Amino acid sequence: MILEITDLKKVYGDKTVVNISELKINVGETIGLVGNNGAGKTTLFRMLLDLIRPDHGQVFSKGIDVASSDKWKDYTASYLDEGFLIDYLTAEEYFMFVGSLHNFTSVQVTDYLSQYEEFFNGEILNKGKYIRDFSKGNQNKIGIAAALMQKPELLVLDEPFANLDPTTQIRLKTLVKSLKKESAITTLISSHDLNHVTEVCDRIILLEKGLIIKDFNKDENTLKELEEYFSE
């Protein structure tokens, strides 16, 4: 087990926006977190990453409370939003910066980026453009590629398909599937796109008003079931 959540609650005003009594995530699972706007997906991710503190309960990563130690940061990578980027750097400068945090030389960073040529679709590198001037979709691509630089054991992506063009959405699905095949990576992906999550994930967690309504392994009926659930 890589993650365990116990009695986790986050309250804003008089609203409990996350309320999860127990959740266990095993090594190697690819988990799709689905739920309507305001369901609590981002808040949950932020608590998993100790970006906000719960009002109650704990998140354990490999048995250690994420709020009490930084150890989990060595094997955890995430991209939630553009707040993870550095606006005033170019894409290359940002990759060099992230690379330096993981002891990459500049040659290693350049080498690493070559595998993302197709994913970047000629829009990211050698543009002389600051990150703040990229579209949201292209910022997404930068954030995801940077997150993967450390070869994480645990990857958390918040709505990674949003703002991506159809070609890149397909490339991202291929990327997630290949990560799964090549390593024992555990991936958590939130998405409003039921097609994409059911395609790449092997377990689906449905959140509504902060509560886990459904938690099940994917099978051939999953997409239909989710569509029915959300059309009610």
Ligand SMILES: Nc1ncnc2c1ncn2[C@@H]1O[C@H](COP(=O)(O)OP(=O)(O)OP(=O)(O)O)[C@@H](O)[C@H]1O
């Ligand atoms: N800092 C905050 N202060 C007050 N309320 C907040 C704060 N952050 C989130 N909320 C509220 O908590 C609830 C859950 O929000 P959250 O962003 O986690 O949902 P979500 O499932 O990620 O939604 P979306 O699909 O729209 O991204 C919402 O009602 C939101 O308004």
